[in-house]
Amino acid sequence: MRKKLLALGLAGMMMLGALAGCGGGDTTPADKGSGDTAQADTGADTSKDNAKGSGDMKIGMSISSRDQFLSTLETAVSDAAKEAGVTFNSFDANNDIQLQINHVQTCAADNYDAIIINMVDSTNAKELIAAAGDMKVVFVNRGPDDMSVLNDNIMYVGSNELDSGRFQGEFLAKYFKEKNMTEANIVMMQGTLGLDHTNKRTSSSLKALEDAGIKVNIAYQDTAEYDRAKAMDKFTQFLGTGKPFDAVICNNDDMALGCIEAYKASGVTEIPVPIVGIDATKGGCEAIENGDLAFTVFQDPKGQGGGAIKCAMAMVKGEPVEGEEDHILWIPFEPVDKSNVAEYAAK
Numbered sequence: 001m002r003k004k005l006l007a008l009g010l011a012g013m014m015m016l017g018a019l020a021g022c023g024g025g026d027t028t029p030a031d032k033g034s035g036d037t038a039q040a041d042t043g044a045d046t047s048k049d050n051a052k053g054s055g056d057m058k059i060g061m062s063i064s065s066r067d068q069f070l071s072t073l074e075t076a077v078s079d080a081a082k083e084a085g086v087t088f089n090s091f092d093a094n095n096d097i098q099l100q101i102n103h104v105q106t107c108a109a110d111n112y113d114a115i116i117i118n119m120v121d122s123t124n125a126k127e128l129i130a131a132a133g134d135m136k137v138v139f140v141n142r143g144p145d146d147m148s149v150l151n152d153n154i155m156y157v158g159s160n161e162l163d164s165g166r167f168q169g170e171f172l173a174k175y176f177k178e179k180n181m182t183e184a185n186i187v188m189m190q191g192t193l194g195l196d197h198t199n200k201r202t203s204s205s206l207k208a209l210e211d212a213g214i215k216v217n218i219a220y221q222d223t224a225e226y227d228r229a230k231a232m233d234k235f236t237q238f239l240g241t242g243k244p245f246d247a248v249i250c251n252n253d254d255m256a257l258g259c260i261e262a263y264k265a266s267g268v269t270e271i272p273v274p275i276v277g278i279d280a281t282k283g284g285c286e287a288i289e290n291g292d293l294a295f296t297v298f299q300d301p302k303g304q305g306g307g308a309i310k311c312a313m314a315m316v317k318g319e320p321v322e323g324e325e326d327h328i329l330w331i332p333f334e335p336v337d338k339s340n341v342a343e344y345a346a347k
Helices: 002-048 068-084 097-109 122-132 161-178 196-211 228-239 253-265 282-289 301-317 341-345
Strands: 058-063 087-092 114-118 136-140 154-158 183-190 215-223 247-250 296-298 328-330 334-336
Touching: 058 068, 058 097, 058 301, 068 087, 068 114, 068 253, 068 301, 097 114, 097 122, 114 301, 122 136, 136 301, 154 301, 161 196, 161 247, 161 296, 161 334, 183 196, 183 228, 183 253, 196 215, 196 247, 215 228, 228 253, 247 253, 253 282, 282 296, 282 341, 301 328, 334 341
Parallel strands: 058 087, 058 114, 114 136, 136 154, 154 328, 183 215, 183 247
Antiparallel strands: 296 334
């Protein structure tokens, strides 16, 4: 009897050992299978997207300065980056090109994937590109003076500056013709001299007047460097000369508002000649609604800011950018006067 019980006990132990062996065998292949699957998923992600996902991207921005328009542009870039889940940091160059180059070098050293640059000076594009190293580069609002530097890793997002000045000239040409004028004395308040957009805004506005058959006489021309206070000071001095003029063309709204303030400080309650600007800033649109500013040109900061992030992310991912032409994403200018200012004042 004892022998039978011993035999049964040994048989039971062998069965338990066999069951344990089967359980261990099932577990081991399952663990190996999970590991293989994770590796396969990683490989699939790499082949699907040969670059970082948006959540892993670091994008920097160096902005030339922070006037009303450029501050709005900077906010638009930041908002677009936040919406895309991208890590984003912005730096103000205070119109110092060396400081801007340092910003770019710092981002490159900190392993940023892309840098968005609103250039202090368009002639320094090649230096900025060199400072960027392996980072993707997006120039925004101000394009390189030599567009041949653009390629699959370097893009420009902005508006055609020749259009902005042309819209100003066409508006004034219509105004003068309605008054049966074929000749006009023009005050030209320029932005920072030597900058590409300053040159284009100035030349295209005068050309549009001449193309429309209006002979242009420059009554006064000076630079206020896109600054409202400087424009007020310069225009105040000019008003003191008593020279006659028929219109004031300003390269941006801030300078136009400075000219309006100079007029009002002199005791004028109703602006006697058309003053035109560019950017359709909040202040510019309010001045049109109030009857002080005759005309401005909408430059879309949200379109440029969102476009800059879109281009930067696409280049990092190695994807094409919808709507780009020769590595340029154009954001159109739009004319704004009393008839449609309400639409733009809300933007």
